[in-house]
Structure formats: structure tokens, C-alpha cells
Amino acid sequence: MSFPQRRLRRLRRTPTLRRLVAETRLSVDDLVAPLFVREGIDEPQPIASIPGVVQHTLRSLQAEVRYLAELGVPGVILFGVPATKDDRGSAAWDPDGIVQVALRELRDDLGDRVVLMADLCLDEYTSHGHCGLLTDDGEVDNDRTLELYAEVALAQAEAGADIVAPSGMMDGAVLAIREALDDDGHENVAIMAYAAKYASALYGPFRDAVDVTIVGGGDRKGYQQDPANAREALEEIRLDLGEGADIVMVKPALAYLDVIARARPEVDVPMAAYHVSGEYAMVKAAAERGWIDGLAVGIEHLVSIRRAGADIVLTYLAGEVAEVLNG
Ligand code: PBG
Numbered sequence: 646m647s648f649p650q651r652r653l654r655r656l657r658r659t660p661t662l663r664r665l666v667a668e669t670r671l672s673v674d675d676l677v678a679p680l681f682v683r684e685g686i687d688e689p690q691p692i693a694s695i696p697g698v699v700q701h702t703l704r705s706l707q708a709e710v711r712y713l714a715e716l717g718v719p720g721v722i723l724f725g726v727p728a729t730k731d732d733r734g735s736a737a738w739d740p741d742g743i744v745q746v747a748l749r750e751l752r753d754d755l756g757d758r759v760v761l762m763a764d765l766c767l768d769e770y771t772s773h774g775h776c777g778l779l780t781d782d783g784e785v786d787n788d789r790t791l792e793l794y795a796e797v798a799l800a801q802a803e804a805g806a807d808i809v810a811p812s813g814m815m816d817g818a819v820l821a822i823r824e825a826l827d828d829d830g831h832e833n834v835a836i837m838a839y840a841a842k843y844a845s846a847l848y849g850p851f852r853d854a855v856d857v858t859i860v861g862g863g864d865r866k867g868y869q870q871d872p873a874n875a876r877e878a879l880e881e882i883r884l885d886l887g888e889g890a891d892i893v894m895v896k897p898a899l900a901y902l903d904v905i906a907r908a909r910p911e912v913d914v915p916m917a918a919y920h921v922s923g924e925y926a927m928v929k930a931a932a933e934r935g936w937i938d939g940l941a942v943g944i945e946h947l948v949s950i951r952r953a954g955a956d957i958v959l960t961y962l963a964g965e966v967a968e969v970l971n972g
Pocket of ligand 1 (some may be wrong): 765766767813848850852921923
């Protein structure tokens with residue numbers, strides 16, 4: 646066979662040729678590590694359904710973030726597990742709440758070497774496990790929840806967050822948070838909106854990590870997106886951009902690559918995607934059984950997420966993949 650039939654395989658012949666013509670690059674610079682910090686424990690607690698990930702103590706968190714910084718991972722996103730939960734989730738905005746303490750310590754320790762992000766939600770802090778305040782008949786009250794999100798944003802900003810990341814899918818959250826931050830002199834704190842967040846069964850392991858059970862066997866289908874809808878995701882993203890989001894996220898990632906790809910040409914700010922706990926757990930479980938090469942599959946996942954159009958990938962694989970990428 647001659648030209649043009651031989652054209653494509655010719656450039657796949659050696660690793661160096663493949664590297665030269667790669668359309669998509671995965672770099673340590675793209676990665677953000679999600680980290681859990683739990684109040685009132687002396688030793689890190691393993692999370693069975695997210696193997697290799699732990700609920701950190703403040704001390705082990707500091708060591709982990711130093712290690713990630715050393716590897717060149719540019720960002721971490723913190724999730725808190727409070728010692729006590731209540732119906733309003735008040736530990737989320739307590740200046741001495743676990744995430745606020747962790748942010749202050751990490752900022753003191755590392756200065757600007759790592760971008761400090763804070764997940765901004767109430768579900769880890771509420772006794773009922775919902776992402777907002779409940780009305781008397783058990784609905785999540787959108788507008789009253791926004792007032793609390795503003796409080797959480799201020800507490801996280803005061804404590805040193807570079808970026809706050811509202812993940813509760815309340816309408817108007819980005820605007821409420823932006824106004825609260827600006828009114829309080831935190832114009833430089835950025836907002837990464839979980840803009841297109843689906844009501845996914847892939848968050849199961851995460852709920853173990855943060856000790857969340859939704860009251861009465863409930864779910865989040867009343868506020869997170871229906872997996873059937875992709876056009877609606879574009880509407881969510883447009884609204885969040887209009888409200889002042891600096892970065893928009895699609896979550897989960899792999900099951901929603903079409904959403905990432907459709908959003909990409911519409912969005913000129915950085916786009917993030919979250920390779921969530923269930924996506925990670927599937928890779929680890931199959932690898933543990935020797936059924937797949939976990940690291941290879943993990944990297945394939947992350948490359949695919951980048952290929953679909955995400956600039957930033959939140960992933961529990963950040964540390965181990967950074968080790969590989971650094972050689
Ligand atoms: C809400 C939040 C969730 C995740 C990130 N932020 C859980 C939920 O919406 O139920 C899931 C992350 C993962 O599964 O890795 N605070």
C-alpha cells in the first residue's frame with residue numbers, strides 16, 4: 646500500500662513519534678487532589694471504598710499537601726468531616742470549623758505554593774445530609790440556603806482559600822457568593838462552580854468518606870441534574886458564568902464526556918471535570934482483582950477527560966499519576 650493508506654500508522658511507529666504527534670497532553674499542572682480532613686481524630690482513617698485515600702488529621706493533611714506540592718501538583722480541594730453535625734450545618738462556617746483551621750495552617754505552611762480550594766457545601770455538616778436547609782416539609786430551601794452559602798464562603802475566604810467551589814447546585818449560588826465575597830473585601834477569591842453536577846450514583850464512596858447519609862433514604866435528584874440531560878448542562882453553565890463563575894466544572898467526568906465536549910466551545914473560562922469517587926473506586930477494585938492495570942486505566946481516564954476538553958481534572962489519582970508523569 647502506498648500513500649495515503651500508510652499515512653496514519655507511519656506516525657505511530659515509535660514512542661517518540663507518538664509523543665511528538667500527541668493531540669492531548671496530560672500534565673501534573675492539570676491535576677487537583679481532593680482531600681478529606683476530619684475533626685477530632687489522632688490518626689488518619691482509611692476509607693474502605695476509596696482505597697489509598699484517607700480522612701486526614703490536620704497533621705497528616707499537612708504532610709500530604711507538602712508531598713503533593715513537592716510533586717508539582719498545583720491544587721488541592723478540601724472537604725471537611727466535622728465532629729458534630731446539626732440541621733443547619735453550622736460547622737461549615739464556624740471560623741474554628743475543621744476546613745477553616747486546615748486552610749489557615751496550610752496557608753501558613755505553604756504560602757502560595759499550592760492553590761487552596763475549599764468545597765463549599767453543607768451536606769458534610771448537616772445532620773440530614775442534604776446540601777441545604779430543609780423546609781418543614783423536607784424540601785431543600787433554595788433561597789435560605791444561599792444565605793448560609795454566603796457565610797461559608799466568607800469563613801473559607803477569611804481562612805485563606807484561593808478558590809471556593811460551590812457544589813450544592815442551588816440556583817443563584819454563584820451570584821450570592823460573589824456578592825458576599827466582594828462586599829467583604831475578598832474580590833480576589835475565585836469561584837469554581839460545580840456548574841453541571843449530576844445526581845449520580847458514582848458519589849457513593851464519597852459519602853462514606855464524609856460520613857453522609859441522606860435522611861430517609863433520600864437523594865439529590867431535586868437539585869442535581871438528571872443524567873438524561875445534556876443541553877440543560879449548557880444552561881447551567883451559562884447561568885453560572887453570568888453570575889460570575891471563574892471556572893466551571895462538569896461532574897462526574899467519564900460518564901459525561903459528551904457534556905464536557907459540548908460545553909467546551911461555548912466556554913472561554915477554564916473548565917474543570919471531577920473524576921469522582923465511584924470512577925476511582927471502579928478502577929481500584931478491578932485492579933485489585935488483577936482484572937485491569939489500574940494505573941494504565943487511570944491515566945487513560947484522565948487523558949480522555951482532557952481530550953474531551955477539560956483543562957483541570959480533580960482526581961484521587963493526582964499523587965500517583967504525578968509520580969508517573971514526573972518519571
Ligand atoms: C457535595 C459533594 C459531593 C461530591 C463532591 N461534593 C457529593 C454529593 O453531591 O452527594 C462527590 C465527590 C466524589 O464522589 O468524589 N459536597
